[in-house]
Amino acid sequence: MDEQIVDVAVVGGGIIGLSAAWRLAERGRSVTVLEKGEAGRGASWAAAGMLSPAAEIGFEELDLYRLGRESLRRWPEFAKQLERASGSSVGYRDDGTLVVAVDRDDTEALRRLYRFQQEQGVPVEWLAGAEALEIEPILAPGLPAAIFSPHDHQVDNRGVVEALLKVLHEVDGGTVRESSKVRAVDGRGDVSVVVMEDGSSVEARVVVLAAGAWSREVGGIEPRLPVRPVKGQILSLRMKEPFELTHVVRGPDAYLVPKADGRLVVGATSEEQGFDTEVTAGGVYRLLEGAVEVVPGIEELELIETSVGFRPASRDHAPLIGWVAPNVMAATGQYRHGILLAPVTADEVALEVDAKLGERSETSEWLTPFLPDRF
Numbered sequence: 362m363d364e365q366i367v368d369v370a371v372v373g374g375g376i377i378g379l380s381a382a383w384r385l386a387e388r389g390r391s392v393t394v395l396e397k398g399e400a401g402r403g404a405s406w407a408a409a410g411m412l413s414p415a416a417e418i419g420f421e422e423l424d425l426y427r428l429g430r431e432s433l434r435r436w437p438e439f440a441k442q443l444e445r446a447s448g449s450s451v452g453y454r455d456d457g458t459l460v461v462a463v464d465r466d467d468t469e470a471l472r473r474l475y476r477f478q479q480e481q482g483v484p485v486e487w488l489a490g491a492e493a494l495e496i497e498p499i500l501a502p503g504l505p506a507a508i509f510s511p512h513d514h515q516v517d518n519r520g521v522v523e524a525l526l527k528v529l530h531e532v533d534g535g536t537v538r539e540s541s542k543v544r545a546v547d548g549r550g551d552v553s554v555v556v557m558e559d560g561s562s563v564e565a566r567v568v569v570l571a572a573g574a575w576s577r578e579v580g581g582i583e584p585r586l587p588v589r590p591v592k593g594q595i596l597s598l599r600m601k602e603p604f605e606l607t608h609v610v611r612g613p614d615a616y617l618v619p620k621a622d623g624r625l626v627v628g629a630t631s632e633e634q635g636f637d638t639e640v641t642a643g644g645v646y647r648l649l650e651g652a653v654e655v656v657p658g659i660e661e662l663e664l665i666e667t668s669v670g671f672r673p674a675s676r677d678h679a680p681l682i683g684w685v686a687p688n689v690m691a692a693t694g695q696y697r698h699g700i701l702l703a704p705v706t707a708d709e710v711a712l713e714v715d716a717k718l719g720e721r722s723e724t725s726e727w728l729t730p731f732l733p734d735r736f
């Protein structure tokens with residue numbers, strides 16, 4: 362085989378592309394990741410790192426819920442392996458999540474979520490407001506109810522992408538090319554050709570398309586992948602004594618995620634504004650208002666960061682993972698769940714790609730509900 366031809370070119374250096382590249386490199390594949398900007402600095406960086414399959418889906422989205430739970434099950438091992446390989450922490454935390462209500466309507470909505478979780482066999486606990494305060498004393502006094510979800514964890518998403526980059530650069534010998542924008546992919550032949558914006562090209566036996574919210578912009582794939590950006594504004598505050606928050610807290614209008622480095626991440630707006638990168642007064646105001654409502658003590662904390670990320674959303678808000686051309690596999694559309702879904706997506710994409718390259722016959726059953734041709 363021509364040495365210029367890599368086994369796999371991954372378009373997109375976010376958590377999905379990097380995780381898939383890592384799993385493929387582990388299997389002995391030569392992998393080149395092509396990232397239009399700085400790897401790991403898009404939605405993967407802006408995210409809060411919550412690993413909570415039930416909190417952000419509709420009750421009818423059972424396939425997505427199952428995929429999320431399976432990925433959550435795989436997360437501890439994924440984190441352990443990544444820490445071992447990279448030598449750096451990915452901040453996996455299993456303190457659990459408190460989903461809190463602030464009024465009667467929320468309490469009703471919370472009860473529906475609680476019933477759904479019970480039907481699905483998820484071990485969650487219904488708490489009166491006073492019981493929630495015992496678990497997390499910094500919550501607003503007088504909240505009517507909460508669900509404690511001990512199995513909804515979190516991870517330091519920034520630590521994860523940094524560890525993935527380290528492993529790909531130093532340990533497994535993958536290549537990550539930054540500032541390398543892909544114009545189009547021609548996946549019709551035995552060897553796929555990735556055409557770069559500067560006119561150069563990369564040849565690969567298989568291409569994995571993991572360009573997140575930008576997946577639709579990659580030419581050569583027909584029909585274009587139906588993925589749109591959903592803007593999220595998100596903030597970081599600096600925690601300082603006596604403020605102490607251990608659990609992830611989700612209120613009706615904002616979530617609060619404490620990080621080991623002292624940041625308290627408060628997110629996130631959800632806006633259909635295309636690729637608008639502006640942080641707005643209204644966005645910041647609504648997030649802080651939603652956060653103060655459930656944890657008033659944040660008023661004393663310093664605001665240290667505001668940012669914007671673009672969730673890649675498909676029409677039904679479920680991911681698109683599967684073959685879109687003979688040698689081109691999509692792994693995109695993770696929407697609100699990119700961090701959660703990274704382990705299962707990476708494992709199953711690696712399985713499929715290995716099968717395509719002729720090493721194994723096994724293919725992924727997990728991906729069947731998420732094939733891109735469902736639209």
Ligand code: GLY
Nearest residue numbers: 593628629697698
């Ligand atoms: N999963 C967090 C968010 O989409 O805001």
